Amino acid sequence: MLIKNKNYRTVWMQDSFVYMINQQLLPHKFEIYKSKNYIQTANAIKTMIVRGAPAIGATGAFGIAQAALGFKGTNFEDFKEHIEKAEKILKSTRPTAHDLFYAIDFIKEKILKNSKIKNAKDDAVKYSNEYADWSAGLCRNIGEHGNRLIKNNQNILTHCNAGALACVDFGTALSPIRIAHYSKKNVFVYVDETRPRNQGSSLTAWELTQEKINHSIIADNAAGFFMKSKKIDFVIVGADRIAMNGDVANKIGTYSKAVIAKENSIPFYVAAPLSTFDIDAKSGNDIPIEERHEDELLYMHGIDENKIMRKIRIAPQESPAKNPAFDVTPAKYITGIITEKGVMKPTKEEIERFAANK
Amino acid sequence: MLIKNKNYRTVWMQDSFVYMINQQLLPHKFEIYKSKNYIQTANAIKTMIVRGAPAIGATGAFGIAQAALGFKGTNFEDFKEHIEKAEKILKSTRPTAHDLFYAIDFIKEKILKNSKIKNAKDDAVKYSNEYADWSAGLCRNIGEHGNRLIKNNQNILTHCNAGALACVDFGTALSPIRIAHYSKKNVFVYVDETRPRNQGSSLTAWELTQEKINHSIIADNAAGFFMKSKKIDFVIVGADRIAMNGDVANKIGTYSKAVIAKENSIPFYVAAPLSTFDIDAKSGNDIPIEERHEDELLYMHGIDENKIMRKIRIAPQESPAKNPAFDVTPAKYITGIITEKGVMKPTKEEIERFAANK
Numbered sequence: 001m002l003i004k005n006k007n008y009r010t011v012w013m014q015d016s017f018v019y020m021i022n023q024q025l026l027p028h029k030f031e032i033y034k035s036k037n038y039i040q041t042a043n044a045i046k047t048m049i050v051r052g053a054p055a056i057g058a059t060g061a062f063g064i065a066q067a068a069l070g071f072k073g074t075n076f077e078d079f080k081e082h083i084e085k086a087e088k089i090l091k092s093t094r095p096t097a098h099d100l101f102y103a104i105d106f107i108k109e110k111i112l113k114n115s116k117i118k119n120a121k122d123d124a125v126k127y128s129n130e131y132a133d134w135s136a137g138l139c140r141n142i143g144e145h146g147n148r149l150i151k152n153n154q155n156i157l158t159h160c161n162a163g164a165l166a167c168v169d170f171g172t173a174l175s176p177i178r179i180a181h182y183s184k185k186n187v188f189v190y191v192d193e194t195r196p197r198n199q200g201s202s203l204t205a206w207e208l209t210q211e212k213i214n215h216s217i218i219a220d221n222a223a224g225f226f227m228k229s230k231k232i233d234f235v236i237v238g239a240d241r242i243a244m245n246g247d248v249a250n251k252i253g254t255y256s257k258a259v260i261a262k263e264n265s266i267p268f269y270v271a272a273p274l275s276t277f278d279i280d281a282k283s284g285n286d287i288p289i290e291e292r293h294e295d296e297l298l299y300m301h302g303i304d305e306n307k308i309m310r311k312i313r314i315a316p317q318e319s320p321a322k323n324p325a326f327d328v329t330p331a332k333y334i335t336g337i338i339t340e341k342g343v344m345k346p347t348k349e350e351i352e353r354f355a356a357n358k
Numbered sequence: 359m360l361i362k363n364k365n366y367r368t369v370w371m372q373d374s375f376v377y378m379i380n381q382q383l384l385p386h387k388f389e390i391y392k393s394k395n396y397i398q399t400a401n402a403i404k405t406m407i408v409r410g411a412p413a414i415g416a417t418g419a420f421g422i423a424q425a426a427l428g429f430k431g432t433n434f435e436d437f438k439e440h441i442e443k444a445e446k447i448l449k450s451t452r453p454t455a456h457d458l459f460y461a462i463d464f465i466k467e468k469i470l471k472n473s474k475i476k477n478a479k480d481d482a483v484k485y486s487n488e489y490a491d492w493s494a495g496l497c498r499n500i501g502e503h504g505n506r507l508i509k510n511n512q513n514i515l516t517h518c519n520a521g522a523l524a525c526v527d528f529g530t531a532l533s534p535i536r537i538a539h540y541s542k543k544n545v546f547v548y549v550d551e552t553r554p555r556n557q558g559s560s561l562t563a564w565e566l567t568q569e570k571i572n573h574s575i576i577a578d579n580a581a582g583f584f585m586k587s588k589k590i591d592f593v594i595v596g597a598d599r600i601a602m603n604g605d606v607a608n609k610i611g612t613y614s615k616a617v618i619a620k621e622n623s624i625p626f627y628v629a630a631p632l633s634t635f636d637i638d639a640k641s642g643n644d645i646p647i648e649e650r651h652e653d654e655l656l657y658m659h660g661i662d663e664n665k666i667m668r669k670i671r672i673a674p675q676e677s678p679a680k681n682p683a684f685d686v687t688p689a690k691y692i693t694g695i696i697t698e699k700g701v702m703k704p705t706k707e708e709i710e711r712f713a714a715n716k
Binding site: 318327 | 385386548549551552553554556559560563564566567573574575576577578579580581582583584586609610611613614617618621647652655656657658659660661662663668669670671672673674675676677678679680681682685686
């Protein structure tokens with residue numbers, strides 16, 4: 001992704017350092033966090049310096065590589081034990097992140113196939129970089145497939161941040177928009193603020209600013225108004241999990257936008273890699289919805305006039321809040337799912353056909 | 359309304375003082391603003407110490423009464439000129455507030471019917487108080503009619519603040535909820551935060567806290583989730599203007615909630631006095647939508663850990679926002695309109711029948 005006219009990834013490794021865009025400080029400050037060892041990398045995942053399932057996956061892979069490079073002994077059994085300790089620490093940071101587990105298992109297997117520590121260290125670096133490249137490539141492919149659906153001069157609504165910052169690069173929902181922009185199509189993006197955590201107005205808007213893609217932040221409440229006023233041609237969102245019948249779990253509010261899009265005959269697309277499909281979920285009913293802390297609604301973070309970060313309370317002291325973090329959009333509201341292998345209809349048959357070719 | 363276990367109105371007059379709940383400070387601080395003369399009262403309307411069309415109407419009436427009481431001369435022509443100066447200043451505070459104009463014209467007519475200044479002063483006090491009582495009574499009637507629709511143990515969703523604070527007392531959308539609570543029904547209120555100005559999480563939640571009515575603040579994004587999960591039995595919102603075909607203009611986000619309520623077969627009611635009907639608007643297409651300043655979305659107000667009021671920026675410096683303040687909900691999504699004369703279907707025939715009996 002372009003930031004201050006330079007190409008960046010969300011996370012990368014150089015020598016034994018892992019570098020990450022510090023997402024705690026965005027959109028107010030752009031800073032690269034430099035992690036010296038796997039303990040610091042684990043901590044960066046935990047404190048959300050890096051966030052978004054694909055980005056966390058790659059960061060976990062780099063963390064294992066750091067652990068390998070940091071080993072000072074000569075005994076392979078000790079080396080193995082050291083890697084397994086790092087695995088445990090890295091996996092414990094975000095216990096529900098499927099990509100993190102997958103990436104760490106992948107690198108660990110490649111490393112421990114060796115018998116010499118030097119070869120294992122070389123493989124750790126090689127395969128963690130390959131993993132990150134593969135992850136970025138998936139997102140690029142999603143962008144290429146999605147771009148074919150976007151016409152010149154279209155107005156696109158997106159929700160939350162399914163951008164490059166959540167991935168290694170390109171993003172999922174933002175990837176088709178990026179590729180459309182790179183291929184000189186004129187697009188305008190309506191960015192849902194995405195309460196309560198404001199990932200739209202903080203992260204998505206920031207990415208679009210950096211890429212010089214025209215956009216406006218809107219209140220989540222205003223998305224329906226713009227759809228009904230025929231100002232929106234197209235909706236693209238990401239997905240946290242997709243059931244085998246095409247029901248999609250994604251950031252709270254996605255369901256509402258999908259219902260209103262259908263009511264106004266506006267195409268509603270979900271962009272996600274095939275790894276987002278959960279073969280254990282027959283339908284959306286099998287996907288549990290995480291309830292997060294009420295403080296996400298009752299307090300806000302931002303900078304004051306002196307650029308000092310502040311946390312303020314915006315609700316009465318006595319009022320409680322309910323904060324479901326995700327909702328499930330039934331397949332009937334979804335026009336198509338944009339994957340790295342192409343665009344599919346959200347039906348059992350199509351999903352099984354794509355899954356077979358994964 | 360109950361506040362700290364005492365009965366209050368949003369605005370009232372005693373001797374020559376007008377008292378108002380200072381809504382600039384809510385929900386963080388409860389304070390009564392005391393206005394000494396009509397100039398201060400005009401300023402209180404302008405700076406939104408008092409807000410909400412019916413509350414502004416009564417405040418304007420009291421402002422005219424203050425002007426009458428404050429006149430020191432003996433010549434009735436001078437008195438008349440003085441009242442007209444006050445009228446001009448009071449009407450210029452919020453130029454689109456229909457109730458403000460209506461209330462001021464009503465009092466002015468009553469005052470200037472007299473020929474003696476003393477009688478005019480007496481009438482000013484009498485009729486401004488009558489106006490406020492009448493306005494509160496309308497809202498109470500809306501509450502009584504609406505209460506008949508609410509069953510024990512129901513969960514009700516509301517949007518924005520159509521509460522007592524926007525009126526002289528009781529509110530419009532909150533009045534049925536209040537009366538249901540007073541009549542010992544157990545109700546639970548889901549309070550839409552109502553971005554961008556957060557009237558739900560600041561004012562509605564505060565009113566419910568004071569009345570000890572069970573509630574939770576939710577993100578506007580979560581309303582659909584709770585409707586689909588069958589947690590909401592009933593929706594009540596207020597209205598800014600209603601067209602003669604039953605289309606309703608109200609706070610941005612109302613349209614979205616109405617579409618999702620219909621999709622989930624949940625009754626969706628609008629509560630508003632008959633004065634909200636605009637005989638010049640045949641349909642919602644005739645109602646202009648105000649676009650407000652983008653800063654309402656890009657900044658937030660609240661109190662920090664030391665209870666100091668802060669304004670913080672929550673979006674990138676370079677990102678613009680679009681901020682439509684209202685939307686139009688077509689009549690087909692509305693189950694009924696709760697007025698002071700009873701509940702009507704949102705059809706041309708019903709509206710004309712009620713209007714004839716206004």
